[in-house]
Amino acid sequence: MSDTVQTGKPLLEVRDLCVAYGAIEAVRSVSFTVQAGQIVSLIGSNGAGKTTTLRTISGLLRPRSGQILFEGRPIHTQPAHAILGMGVAHCPEGRRLFPKMTVEENLLLGAYTRKDEGIAEDVERVYDLFPVLGERRGNKAGLFSGGEQQMLAIGRAMMSRPRLLMLDEPSMGLSPIMTQRIFDTIRDLQRLGTTVLLVEQNALAALAQSDYAHVVDLGRTTIEGTGHDLLADQRVRDAYLGEN
Amino acid sequence: MSEVSTAGRTGLFRPLSTAGAVATVLGALLPWATFVFNEGPYPAKATLQFFDAPFALSGFRLHLMLFGLAALVVGFTRLPGRGRVLRALGWGVLAVSAVNTVFLISNGGGFGAVSASDGAFAFGCYVGLAGGALLVADNWHASAEPLPRWKFSLPLWAAWLVLLVSFGAVLLLVAATLTAGGLGGAADPYAGPVFLSFLGAAGGLLGGLHGTGLLSWIGELSEKHRLFSVLVLLLCALGLPLTSAGNEYWMTVAANIGVYAATAIGLNIVVGLAGLLDLGYVAFMGIGAFVAANLSGAAASALGIHVPFLLAAVIAAVIAGIFGVIVGSPTLRVRGDYLAIVTLAFGEIFRRAAQNNIGGLTGGANAIPNIPQVELFGLEFNNPVTIGGLQLPGGVLYYFLIVLLVALTMVAFGNLKNSRIGRAWIAIREDEDVARAMGIRTGKAKILAFLTGATLAGLAGAVFAHKTATVSYESFQFLESVTLLAAVILGGMGTIPGAVLGAALLFVLPEKLREFSDYRLLLFGLALVLIMRFRPQGLVPDRHRRAELVAEDVELPAAPKEATA
Numbered sequence: 001m002s003d004t005v006q007t008g009k010p011l012l013e014v015r016d017l018c019v020a021y022g023a024i025e026a027v028r029s030v031s032f033t034v035q036a037g038q039i040v041s042l043i044g045s046n047g048a049g050k051t052t053t054l055r056t057i058s059g060l061l062r063p064r065s066g067q068i069l070f071e072g073r074p075i076h077t078q079p080a081h082a083i084l085g086m087g088v089a090h091c092p093e094g095r096r097l098f099p100k101m102t103v104e105e106n107l108l109l110g111a112y113t114r115k116d117e118g119i120a121e122d123v124e125r126v127y128d129l130f131p132v133l134g135e136r137r138g139n140k141a142g143l144f145s146g147g148e149q150q151m152l153a154i155g156r157a158m159m160s161r162p163r164l165l166m167l168d169e170p171s172m173g174l175s176p177i178m179t180q181r182i183f184d185t186i187r188d189l190q191r192l193g194t195t196v197l198l199v200e201q202n203a204l205a206a207l208a209q210s211d212y213a214h215v216v217d218l219g220r221t222t223i224e225g226t227g228h229d230l231l232a233d234q235r236v237r238d239a240y241l242g243e244n
Numbered sequence: 245m246s247e248v249s250t251a252g253r254t255g256l257f258r259p260l261s262t263a264g265a266v267a268t269v270l271g272a273l274l275p276w277a278t279f280v281f282n283e284g285p286y287p288a289k290a291t292l293q294f295f296d297a298p299f300a301l302s303g304f305r306l307h308l309m310l311f312g313l314a315a316l317v318v319g320f321t322r323l324p325g326r327g328r329v330l331r332a333l334g335w336g337v338l339a340v341s342a343v344n345t346v347f348l349i350s351n352g353g354g355f356g357a358v359s360a361s362d363g364a365f366a367f368g369c370y371v372g373l374a375g376g377a378l379l380v381a382d383n384w385h386a387s388a389e390p391l392p393r394w395k396f397s398l399p400l401w402a403a404w405l406v407l408l409v410s411f412g413a414v415l416l417l418v419a420a421t422l423t424a425g426g427l428g429g430a431a432d433p434y435a436g437p438v439f440l441s442f443l444g445a446a447g448g449l450l451g452g453l454h455g456t457g458l459l460s461w462i463g464e465l466s467e468k469h470r471l472f473s474v475l476v477l478l479l480c481a482l483g484l485p486l487t488s489a490g491n492e493y494w495m496t497v498a499a500n501i502g503v504y505a506a507t508a509i510g511l512n513i514v515v516g517l518a519g520l521l522d523l524g525y526v527a528f529m530g531i532g533a534f535v536a537a538n539l540s541g542a543a544a545s546a547l548g549i550h551v552p553f554l555l556a557a558v559i560a561a562v563i564a565g566i567f568g569v570i571v572g573s574p575t576l577r578v579r580g581d582y583l584a585i586v587t588l589a590f591g592e593i594f595r596r597a598a599q600n601n602i603g604g605l606t607g608g609a610n611a612i613p614n615i616p617q618v619e620l621f622g623l624e625f626n627n628p629v630t631i632g633g634l635q636l637p638g639g640v641l642y643y644f645l646i647v648l649l650v651a652l653t654m655v656a657f658g659n660l661k662n663s664r665i666g667r668a669w670i671a672i673r674e675d676e677d678v679a680r681a682m683g684i685r686t687g688k689a690k691i692l693a694f695l696t697g698a699t700l701a702g703l704a705g706a707v708f709a710h711k712t713a714t715v716s717y718e719s720f721q722f723l724e725s726v727t728l729l730a731a732v733i734l735g736g737m738g739t740i741p742g743a744v745l746g747a748a749l750l751f752v753l754p755e756k757l758r759e760f761s762d763y764r765l766l767l768f769g770l771a772l773v774l775i776m777r778f779r780p781q782g783l784v785p786d787r788h789r790r791a792e793l794v795a796e797d798v799e800l801p802a803a804p805k806e807a808t809a
Contacts, residue, residue, distance in 0.1 A: 060677065060681060079685070080680045080681065080683065081683040081685050084681075084682070084683035090681045092677070092678060092681055096677070098670075098671060098675060098678070100674065101670070101671075101674070105667065108667065109671050109679075109682050109684075110682060112664070112667070112682050112684055113682075113683035156682075160682075
């Protein structure tokens with residue numbers, strides 16, 4: 001894992017990103033790259049600017065300065081639907097399903113930008129991945145447990161056939177077993193060819209699963225390294241892994 | 245109380261309910277008023293009789309008698325959902341008794357009219373109220389009983405027959421509701437209470453039928469045979485002129501309801517599907533009406549040209565749609581409350597502009613009168629028509645036109661709701677941020693919602709202009725927008741029958757309750773508060789909202805699966 005090449009042309013490159021809500025700068029200087037085929041994590045404490053970074057990449061927010069390149073092309077000036085169309089899917093924090101819609105309707109909305117014939121096939125693929133969703137495809141999404149909802153949120157994001165899947169706090173509020181289940185799924189998705197950018201407060205779980213990781217602190221990227229390296233890094237252990 | 249109902253559910257005899265039923269029957273037979281009112285006996289002498297002519301019962305006393313007998317019979321059976329039926333009948337009895345009691349007291353100058361006066365006694369109302377109260381109280385906890393589900397399946401011909409009969413019954417009920425109490429106003433001073441009393445009875449009847457599970461079953465049946473149901477429903481709507489409502493007056497009332505129903509369906513797209521609160525929606529109908537008026541060749545119109553009706557209607561719809569886009573554009577920037585203010589302002593700007601005759605197109609305070617009637621295929625729409633020996637009243641062609649208009653908007657709404665853009669609208673309503681993350685171009689979708697809604701309203705406005713023959717800014721005030729919004733919410737957001745039912749109720753009530761016009765808004769507001777408190781999902785709820793608001797229904801989707809397995 002640690003021998004992953006960091007040179008080649010990255011899938012996603014964020015350069016010196018600065019994002020502000022009015023006068024408040026949530027992200028001051030975030031820079032990182034994501035190589036194709038990897039699982040890359042952004043870890044950091046609450047309010048560090050991780051979610052804002054993801055929302056800016058997916059086009060829901062506009063940066064004040066800095067650049068976001070996807071496959072070498074700048075996307076930070078593009079509207080959200082165009083970025084999704086290029087292959088960047090965003091699975092938002094707190095899952096944010098459409099609770100009153102059925103599982104199937106949620107999945108179809110995930111494929112909203114697509115007009116090809118393969119949508120029904122992809123719905124079935126999600127059901128294969130998460131049989132519990134397939135069994136209850138006609139039920140309202142709001143009736144599912146937290147873990148099942150997270151599965152549906154990931155499935156919904158996968159419906160746009162993304163090359164880069166961005167997951168915001170997928171383990172939030174889940175039991176350790178369900179967290180493990182979700183991370184196993186993320187691994188499976190990577191194996192099937194999806195690059196994953198993960199934002200997590202659960203640093204231990206995230207680092208263990210990541211090829212590469214960046215620490216975001218007070219709106220800046222600070223420490224970086226492979227998941228293993230950061231797990232061993234004393235500063236990371238002190239600040240984020242609850243050791244003293 | 246719960247012990248009583250538990251005991252009652254197992255035992256066959258329910259003393260309190262039976263007592264209520266007997267009291268209701270007695271109340272129907274007892275006199276209700278002690279003297280004949282100045283405007284004439286209320287209603288039709290029935291109130292003064294005392295046992296001497298039990299078979300001459302009419303009006304509300306006949307309803308009470310039937311309800312009482314029904315409650316008596318149901319009370320001694322093991323009918324599934326018996327408690328629900330008895331409770332609904334009780335509410336019906338209570339409503340009928342209350343309406344008539346209040347009216348007799350207020351119109352008769354005090355309690356003397358309903359107690360004792362000049363040696364005459366009349367206690368019918370007290371006995372009736374007590375009967376209704378007993379029935380309701382004894383079955384207060386009936387909601388704990390499961391709603392019976394009818395599961396047997398029918399051969400195709402039988403299912404069609406059931407649907408045919410059901411929709412026929414709905415047609416007769418609609419006709420009876422429309423005509424209940426007569427024309428109202430000076431022609432019939434008792435129209436208001438008679439109508440309200442009938443409404444109470446109709447509500448009790450429908451509630452009772454619902455309690456047996458019959459209505460849900462018919463609903464499922466019509467879902468299964470959708471196309472057939474839609475066709476029968478359309479036929480029934482076209483059949484209204486053949487019923488007791490088949491004269492020019494009721495055709496006009498029904499046509500007006502239809503215009504507002506079509507407009508309400510349009511508003512339902514904006515509010516019910518896309519979740520954009522529009523408080524100035526009637527302006528789009530106004531724009532359509534003024535455009536059609538100006539193209540009609542009416543003497544007062546500024547343009548003085550006469551365009552055939554169908555073309556004028558299309559132009560009206562297009563121009564209203566353009567204004568929809570113009571008003572919709574700010575929605576890209578504002579949300580929620582602020583959007584409501586923007587649309588409110590637009591509605592006011594339109595009204596003021598029309599009042600001040602902007603561009604000479606609206607006639608200002610003089611309005612645009614004498615808009616010629618629609619002429620299509622050589623038919624003049626105000627005239628009565630004879631189809632093979634069948635004499636249909638004047639205005640019937642407008643009614644047909646509007647039924648077609650409502651059907652058209654229904655088809656448009658139904659198709660949009662289940663389409664890609666419909667899903668996008670619902671997604672925006674539920675969570676706009678996530679909708680954007682799903683790649684929905686929310687700005688475009690919102691403008692499209694405004695465009696569609698405004699186009700439908702413009703179309704309805706064009707028909708409205710010709711139907712009423714006069715277009716004045718006064719028809720498009722804030723109150724109309726609010727009433728339309730109330731119709732959508734009252735009926736059930738995001739559903740077609742809801743919008744039609746809501747519009748029908750809200751525009752027929754003022755027609756019927758003219759003598760209460762001073763209190764109309766007060767009553768109207770009160771009714772809305774009560775409905776929102778006790779039935780927040782609307783009269784005909786959308787399945788999404790039903791799941792959200794009624795906890796006991798949430799698990800239902802799984803139930804039929806187990807039953808069939």
